[in-house]
Amino acid sequence: MTHIVSIRNLTKAFGTHEVIRNCTISVNEGEIYGFLGANGAGKTTVLKLIAGLLNPTSGRIEVCGMEHPGNREAILRNIGSLIEVPAFYEHLSATENLEIHLAYMGIQKADIEGTLNRVGLPGTSAQPVSQFSLGMRQRLGIARTIIHKPRLLLLDEPINGLDPMGIRDMRELFSSLAHEDGMTLMISSHILGEIEHIANTVGVIVDGAVVKEVAMDSIKKNYPEGLEDYFFTVMRGREAQ
Structure with missing residues (x-):
């Protein structure tokens, strides 16, 4: 199976502090990869490294068959990312914000x-973003990640600010993007139940290194109580070492 993301022995230090340590990750093309870990484990930093927003201290990152950081522009054309809180031009409409993104791309x-219809924002194209609720901003951020039809989506806590209906809508959208549009999704989330619903593979990062990468089918087979049971078993095992 083709790896759309391949990371080997990755390290990222800020000054003398290593936040990513000898990290190795493989994401298969066409899958939904659930990226789990405690606060401060390094999830967002890894996503920023994949997106080219940060440069590695050492190690190898390959995205869509191209190595970082030498092919940053070509890689950016093939990815969509929602990392941390999405920022927009507040006085401009949803359409104008997306047009700026497309021009940049x-x-x-x-x-x-x-x-906009697909992410649940029908009839909002002319509305200034300053009038958007937190949930609407999150939906617009997701629209911006998919508007240029990328091969890879990097989504950091993508259902933040969404109500239960919105969470269900995004669950269905993410599955559709993978199964119908052929996109690969790498999703970081604290909401284990949502990852359990949609992920094909789960990776768990602890203290800057991915310690487990397991197929969701295997988790369901070996952990009858589900992903939460698996996740806390992994975390307890790491704490005991």
Whole structure:
């Protein structure tokens, strides 16, 4: 199976503090990869490294068959990312914000209205983002990640600010993006139940290194109580070492 993300022996230090240590990750093309870990474990830093927002201290990152950091622009054209709180031009409309993103990506034609409908924002194309609720901003952030039809989506806590209906909508959207659009999704989330619903593979990061990468089918087979049981078993095992 082709790896769309391949990370080997990755280290990232800020000054003398190593936040990512000898980290290795493999994400298969076309899958939904659930990326789990405690606060401060390094999830967001890894996603930023994959997106090219940070440069590694050492190690190897390959995305869509291209190595970071030498192919940053080509890689950016193939990924969509929602990392931390999405920022927009507040006085501009949803459509205008997406048009700016498309211009930055060098894309002249895209279905903006259709994309807004797909993320649950029908009829909002002319509305200033300053009038958007937190949940609407999150939906617009997701629209921005998919508008240019990337091969890889990097989503950091993508259901923050969404109500239960919105969470269900995004669950269905993410599954559709993988199974119908052929996108690969790498999703960091604290909401284990949502990852359990949609992920094909789960990776657990502890203290800057991925300690487990396991197929969801294997987790369901060996942990009848589900992903939460598996996750806390892994965490307890690491604490005991």
